[in-house]
């Protein structure tokens with residue numbers, strides 16, 4: 001099975017993952033910055049497909065990170081994934097973006113049985129989720145995703161750029177203090193779940209916050 | 224690529240309408256629009272984040288519907304065109320990302336298009352009954368309408384997002400902004416005043432309807448930027464000769480309403496609506512016609528959603544006729560934001576041999592009209 005995975009919940013990233021490829025990965029790319037998704041994502045995917053010699057016909061499914069993440073960036077990945085899936089006529093699945101980092105933690109030597117993953121939610125808040133890990137198993141989402149202040153999170157080791165920003169109040173793992181969700185891990189996680197017959201999400205974005213719109217109050221009358 | 228009668232798919236997402244339109248050359252095949260207008264009603268204006276969320280969910284269904292209606296397969300399309308500005312940044316981003324994905328998945332060339340110039344591009348489309356495009360009048364019968372617009376063409380665009388007067392020497396590469404609003408768009412002023420008067424959203428149709436029962440002369444509201452220091456003379460134009468401002472007008476309406484209330488009198492809502500509308504329409508049309516006369520414009524296209532306003536159409540017609548300017552108003556569904564106008568301009572670019580934009584461009588929320596395509 002060949003999956004094109006896309007995540008733009010923080011940086012822009014995409015990957016071609018397959019259970020036939022060594023280490024499961026055919027090709028991948030990710031950017032450093034979190035504000036140029038509209039420019040870099042499509043050329044990145046285009047190059048990814050060309051370099052791997054893959055066309056839409058070869059792809060079995062498209063997987064998109066559904067956040068949480070800053071809205072505009074998040075939508076660029078989902079809009080891209082939905083359109084590719086529609087044109088290619090291939091199934092589309094969603095994955096919670098923080099799962100990507102949970103798998104990255106699980107595959108590292110820094111793994112612990114109970115941990116948090118956190119990314120920057122701006123406005124002095126983080127997006128976060130809590131995971132548990134048993135040997136040889138995929139990480140299991142125990143709580144979240146949520147958005148909130150770092151100081152209000154459970155007292156557990158925390159991984160990811162959101163933990164790095166608030167290392168004064170979180171038990172941030174220094175090796176992960178600049179890490180962001182990456183489509184590479186998201187795709188691998190999706191592949192493992194599909195292989196295990198577990199359901200995935202649909203592509204509905206997890207905004208976690210309402211739009212800031214205020215319903216205007218009644219106008220104050222003079223007098 | 225077929226450059227004589229190209230099949231072009233256009234995508235629009237700069238404000239609250241998700242539009243997909245398909246044209247073949249200058250022939251309109253379909254114009255599918257999904258609007259999030261209803262979701263903005265309780266806020267009294269377009270909320271960018273709500274519009275962006277709606278674009279994301281509406282895009283694929285709108286695309287699917289457009290292809291079905293036009294009886295077109297994606298593989299037959301010659302080029303894709305998308306609005307890349309000006310407009311709401313987050314809203315533009317959705318359409319641009321979707322259009323780029325469409326280009327990646329189909330391998331078709333992509334054009335990043337200026338929304339304002341696209342409003343003019345609809346003037347080149349043939350209408351349903353197969354009539355010639357409004358501007359193709361004097362052309363030889365079998366002429367390829369490569370660029371059928373006359374050389375002395377202007378466009379007056381009035382909507383919730385913009386108020387501009389443009390001069391178009393060549394729709395694919397020579398467009399000039401003669402004047403624009405320096406604060407609120409005209410449609411925005413309608414929305415704000417409608418809220419003041421308790422008339423709901425969108426304000427344009429509500430005020431237009433009520434104004435018919437009011438006395439426009441009962442109150443005199445100010446016409447922004449009409450003082451000599453802004454206007455100057457034809458030889459020595461002031462800093463805002465063809466520009467508009469509506470924020471002072473909105474304040475004047477608020478003060479007027481307060482004065483009636485402070486005196487304990489009933490607010491003459493219909494008279495205020497009529498007087499407000501007259502102030503807006505008077506200043507828009509007088510400055511637009513002035514700009515036309517002083518720039519040799521003899522053909523004017525009226526576009527944008529406020530083109531639906533009965534008084535604006537009436538006064539524009541009247542003043543254009545008096546000044547010897549031929550006025551064209553496309554069908555309303557093509558005046559409001561839509562994908563067909565994007566496709567129409569895209570087809571013009573293809574026919575003019577302009578190179579596509581590629582897939583690395585960034586949407587530009589303040590894209591100038593001098594940039595017809597990125």
Ligand SMILES: [Zn+2]
Pocket residue numbers: 338342382384385527559560
């Ligand atoms: Zn418009």
